[in-house]
Amino acid sequence: MSYTLIAVVAVAAVIVVDLAVLRTRLLLRADFWIAYAIMFFFQLLTNGVLTGREVVQYADDSFLGVGNDVAEPVFIGSGRLFFAPVEDLLFGFAMILLILAVWIWLGRRGLQRTPTSGPPRWQTPIEAAE
Amino acid sequence: MTYLIVLTFILLGSAWLEWGLRTRVLRRWRRLLLALLIGGAPFLLWDIYAVAAGHWWFDSEQLSSVMLPFGIPLEEFLFFPIVGFAGILTLEAVRSVRGGPMGDEPVAAVSAKSDGADG
Numbered sequence: 001m002s003y004t005l006i007a008v009v010a011v012a013a014v015i016v017v018d019l020a021v022l023r024t025r026l027l028l029r030a031d032f033w034i035a036y037a038i039m040f041f042f043q044l045l046t047n048g049v050l051t052g053r054e055v056v057q058y059a060d061d062s063f064l065g066v067g068n069d070v071a072e073p074v075f076i077g078s079g080r081l082f083f084a085p086v087e088d089l090l091f092g093f094a095m096i097l098l099i100l101a102v103w104i105w106l107g108r109r110g111l112q113r114t115p116t117s118g119p120p121r122w123q124t125p126i127e128a129a130e
Numbered sequence: 131m132t133y134l135i136v137l138t139f140i141l142l143g144s145a146w147l148e149w150g151l152r153t154r155v156l157r158r159w160r161r162l163l164l165a166l167l168i169g170g171a172p173f174l175l176w177d178i179y180a181v182a183a184g185h186w187w188f189d190s191e192q193l194s195s196v197m198l199p200f201g202i203p204l205e206e207f208l209f210f211p212i213v214g215f216a217g218i219l220t221l222e223a224v225r226s227v228r229g230g231p232m233g234d235e236p237v238a239a240v241s242a243k244s245d246g247a248d249g
Contacts, residue, residue: 003185006176024233031228035221042143042216046136055132055192062185091173092213099169099214100221106165107234112158118226120151 003063007090014094017101024101024108036096043092044082052083063087132192133205137212144216153222155215162218170210177210178202 018024026032050056051073060067064086065079073083080086107113147153155162178200180186188203196204225232 003180006180010172010176026233029232031224031230031232032221034228035217035224038220038224039217042140046140049136050133053132053192055136055189056186057189058186059184062180062183091176095170095173095210095213096217098172099165099217102169103161103165103218103221104232104234106161107158111164112161113234113236115154115157116225117153117155117222118151118229120226121149 002061003058003085003087007087007094010094011090014098014101018097022101022105024104026097026101026104032097032100035100036093039092039096040089043089044084047084047088047092048082051080051085051088058085131194133188133203134194137205137208140216141212144219147219147223147226151223151226153219153226155218155222162215165218166211166214170214174202174207174210177206 015027018026019028051058052075054068054073057068058065060070063079066074071078073080075083081089148156181201188206190203193203193205198204198207221232
């Protein structure tokens, strides 16, 4: 199986886990998407370094883009975004969603539900309670 | 060293949330470790498969020389817990600012927004 196929199957599988298996339904929460947007930005940045500097290299026949065995990675184009294969975005999305869904699921089952997060240090607890 | 530097950046770039936004993830370390184990393991297995199948490989010149079983460099293994930890910190940081709910609150707390003893 190619990287592309596994990535698509993984995203679909984790979506089913979040919505139907663990029923954590993070995909339906705005807070998840805000957190994912932050992580997406940093993924482009950090993964861009790893793939642009060719710390990680990809085989031409494993993904949609042009492999490192054929040509140097480009910033955008040839199946790449910020030097990384677009499949890496699917890998990252699936991994983050599964880890966060399991984190929420464990809390819902009563494993260290507390102490809860917040308030931010720039707020006093009294301000946050109001 | 490139990969180690990137991992350090991810760790430092997110770890401050534990203090600055009082995410309290480290104080829930058993839940953290179990979430990283259960949620991260399938992706580590995918990584091992992909390396074995030749989908991707690593430039040993830019890595520490520590190689783990199944052809996984130390940095690549550390990627999973570090990125997972950063993800959980980010989610809890958003909750710290916006207040949730996120789906793991006690039933009574969703409306009352008060919290009692652990689980």
